[in-house]
Amino acid sequence: MGAPVMEQKRKERIDRGIKVRSETLYALSSWEEIGYLITPRVLFIAAFLLMPILLSPWPYWSRVGLSMCILALLAISFDFLANYVGLVCLGGAFFYGVGGYTSALLNTQLGLPPMLAIPIATLIGAFLCTAMLAPCLPLRGIYFAIVTLMYPLLMTRLIEAMDILGGTEGFRGIEGFSSPWTEQYGLIFGLFFFLFGLRRLVNEDQGLVIRAVKDNDQSVRASGISVTWTKTKAVFLASLPGCFAGAYYIHMYSNVGISAFALDLSIMPIAATVIGGGGTLIGPVIGAALLVPLSEALRDFGSLRIVVYALVLTGFVVFRSEGIMNVVSRKYQQFERWVKV
Amino acid sequence: MSTHRTHEPILEVRGLSKHFGGVKAVDNVSLTVNQGDVVGIIGPNGSGKTTLINCITGFLKPTHGEVAFRGKKITGMKPHKIADMGINRTFQIMRPYFSLPAYKNLVIPLSSPRAKRIGGWRGGGLHGDRDTVAVDILEELGFERDSRVPYKLAGTLPTGYLKRLELGRCLALRPELIICDEVFSGLSASEISSLVPLIEKLNAQGITIIMIEHRLAELFRVANRVMALSSGEKITEGAPDEVINHPKVREAYLGVEEAL
Numbered sequence: 001m002g003a004p005v006m007e008q009k010r011k012e013r014i015d016r017g018i019k020v021r022s023e024t025l026y027a028l029s030s031w032e033e034i035g036y037l038i039t040p041r042v043l044f045i046a047a048f049l050l051m052p053i054l055l056s057p058w059p060y061w062s063r064v065g066l067s068m069c070i071l072a073l074l075a076i077s078f079d080f081l082a083n084y085v086g087l088v089c090l091g092g093a094f095f096y097g098v099g100g101y102t103s104a105l106l107n108t109q110l111g112l113p114p115m116l117a118i119p120i121a122t123l124i125g126a127f128l129c130t131a132m133l134a135p136c137l138p139l140r141g142i143y144f145a146i147v148t149l150m151y152p153l154l155m156t157r158l159i160e161a162m163d164i165l166g167g168t169e170g171f172r173g174i175e176g177f178s179s180p181w182t183e184q185y186g187l188i189f190g191l192f193f194f195l196f197g198l199r200r201l202v203n204e205d206q207g208l209v210i211r212a213v214k215d216n217d218q219s220v221r222a223s224g225i226s227v228t229w230t231k232t233k234a235v236f237l238a239s240l241p242g243c244f245a246g247a248y249y250i251h252m253y254s255n256v257g258i259s260a261f262a263l264d265l266s267i268m269p270i271a272a273t274v275i276g277g278g279g280t281l282i283g284p285v286i287g288a289a290l291l292v293p294l295s296e297a298l299r300d301f302g303s304l305r306i307v308v309y310a311l312v313l314t315g316f317v318v319f320r321s322e323g324i325m326n327v328v329s330r331k332y333q334q335f336e337r338w339v340k341v
Numbered sequence: 342m343s344t345h346r347t348h349e350p351i352l353e354v355r356g357l358s359k360h361f362g363g364v365k366a367v368d369n370v371s372l373t374v375n376q377g378d379v380v381g382i383i384g385p386n387g388s389g390k391t392t393l394i395n396c397i398t399g400f401l402k403p404t405h406g407e408v409a410f411r412g413k414k415i416t417g418m419k420p421h422k423i424a425d426m427g428i429n430r431t432f433q434i435m436r437p438y439f440s441l442p443a444y445k446n447l448v449i450p451l452s453s454p455r456a457k458r459i460g461g462w463r464g465g466g467l468h469g470d471r472d473t474v475a476v477d478i479l480e481e482l483g484f485e486r487d488s489r490v491p492y493k494l495a496g497t498l499p500t501g502y503l504k505r506l507e508l509g510r511c512l513a514l515r516p517e518l519i520i521c522d523e524v525f526s527g528l529s530a531s532e533i534s535s536l537v538p539l540i541e542k543l544n545a546q547g548i549t550i551i552m553i554e555h556r557l558a559e560l561f562r563v564a565n566r567v568m569a570l571s572s573g574e575k576i577t578e579g580a581p582d583e584v585i586n587h588p589k590v591r592e593a594y595l596g597v598e599e600a601l
């Protein structure tokens with residue numbers, strides 16, 4: 001019979017030679033390999049360092065750049081908890097708000113300048129967040145997610161109902177930064193600190209223990225390691241960038257209010273992580289770098305803004321669910337070819 | 342090989358029961374394991390062997406009874422506390438860290454408080470280079486270093502390696518008592534015959550071992566005492582040849598008619 005024989009093909013992925021070579025000590029012996037390894041990193045760092053200079057003629061876009069860094073910090077916090085610890089936290093705004101209010105108190109009540117108030121608020125905030133989230137740590141999956149979603153909402157209601165922490169008014173007249181350059185580079189270096197610090201940590205032995213909890217918590221227990229304590233430490237680490245973002249932001253705008261616990265601040269970081277690529281820590285930063293300018297550009301659409309926004313997100317989830325970073329790094333490290341089956 | 346055996350009890354299980362609703366998975370089981378023993382636990386599927394191990398290691402709370410390790414009551418303690426004391430178990434259904442390379446699976450126990458305190462396998466938890474020690478352990482367990490097996494992702498390894506990875510996780514902690522839940526099942530005959538000498542060697546180093554096994558020939562080569570369970574109850578306990586000839590064991594476990 002003359003039925004055509006269908007040729008079946010399958011995509012095959014092979015590591016590029018240069019990727020394999022640069023994994024070994026050999027990498028240090030040639031400029032090509034060194035270049036292969038460091039070019040993406042250099043480009044990434046340079047882009048951030050040049051941003052304030054390049055955007056300086058447009059103050060509005062400089063602000064957008066700062067918002068992007070703030071979102072990136074929150075997204076790193078989400079990505080770390082979700083993809084390295086296995087805790088899906090829907091309450092990123094909680095870290096942000098606690099950091100923000102703590103720094104506001106340190107500045108308005110104790111008179112600490114921003115450059116002192118921010119790091120102290122980051123630490124105190126992370127302790128407070130960890131202590132308050134500790135009772136939820138035995139919860140798994142969707143239960144942890146839902147409870148954490150409640151935390152920022154609960155804070156808003158508490159502040160309103162009990163009229164504490166400035167009530168619905170919040171705090172005003174918080175001290176700002178001495179110059180726009182300090183403001184911008186302070187935030188960029190803060191972002192670098194948390195991004196590269198966490199990237200490093202997840203590959204160290206203690207970071208592996210944290211990742212092991214996500215993979216198989218029973219085995220971690222069988223190895224004589226407390227899962228709850230490991231999760232507690234991980235939540236503290238994830239609280240740090242979140243609290244830092246909140247603390248930084250309130251000094252940029254000189255006020256803090258219950259909007260610091262707004263739902264957007266919990267949801268946007270998740271969108272940035274999905275678009276940029278979870279489980280990479282860099283991906284969320286890239287996601288934030290796309291989302292924030294996009295959402296600014298969409299202001300012209302008026303009320304259709306959310307619709308366009310949702311379409312972009314849905315598109316990503318459906319067509320590129322692994323996220324930009326994972327796709328790009330695969331293309332960088334591997335080539336693909338079609339082979340007959 | 343019995344020079345290191347003593348009559349000092351290391352583990353005492355007294356009247357232990359575990360009920361799941363109406364099911365008596367373990368029913369009033371008592372067992373004393375002496376320092377240096379290799380104790381085999383046999384019994385048909387569903388006879389409560391794994392449940393007994395889970396109760397000893399703190400992964401389940403017994404309904405009745407208690408467990409003591411070196412005279413100290415450990416019932417009710419958290420599993421990681423019990424593991425920290427040196428009672429280390431494997432899981433019948435393997436629980437590797439799939440997303441980590443095989444050797445990094447052992448860096449986890451080497452980073453545990455126990456390994457940091459007492460050193461773990463050959464002191465590997467104390468000095469910095471846990472990666473090297475982890476690969477050494479895997480090599481001892483038959484992961485071919487030359488074909489880079491220790492560096493492969495655990496998720497890509499076949500059952501035989503994963504079973505041995507379970508054992509590796511125990512060894513990394515420098516255990517005092519290892520409890521193996523069917524490490525031989527799923528392994529080829531040659532893999533088993535390479536593991537048996539390792540078990541003998543560990544025992545000769547003074548490590549007490551409890552082994553749940555269906556492979557009786559290999560079990561009886563290493564075990565000096567065997568307990569048989571059936572439907573959660575202890576049928577008998579004693580030297581391997583006594584147990585295997587016990588009529589109830591032949592009936593319940595081997596399914597052999599007495600007439601045969």
Ligand SMILES: Nc1ncnc2c1ncn2[C@@H]1O[C@H](COP(=O)(O)OP(=O)(O)O)[C@@H](O)[C@H]1O
Binds near residue numbers: 385387391
């Ligand atoms: N978590 C559980 N919930 C309910 N029943 C269980 C549970 N674990 C085990 N069982 C029951 O307990 C009995 C003993 O099981 P198990 O200890 O796994 O046996 P073995 O390891 O000897 O094959 C079986 O009847 C099993 O169905």
Ligand SMILES: [Mg+2]
Binds near residue numbers: 390391433
């Ligand atoms: Mg079993």
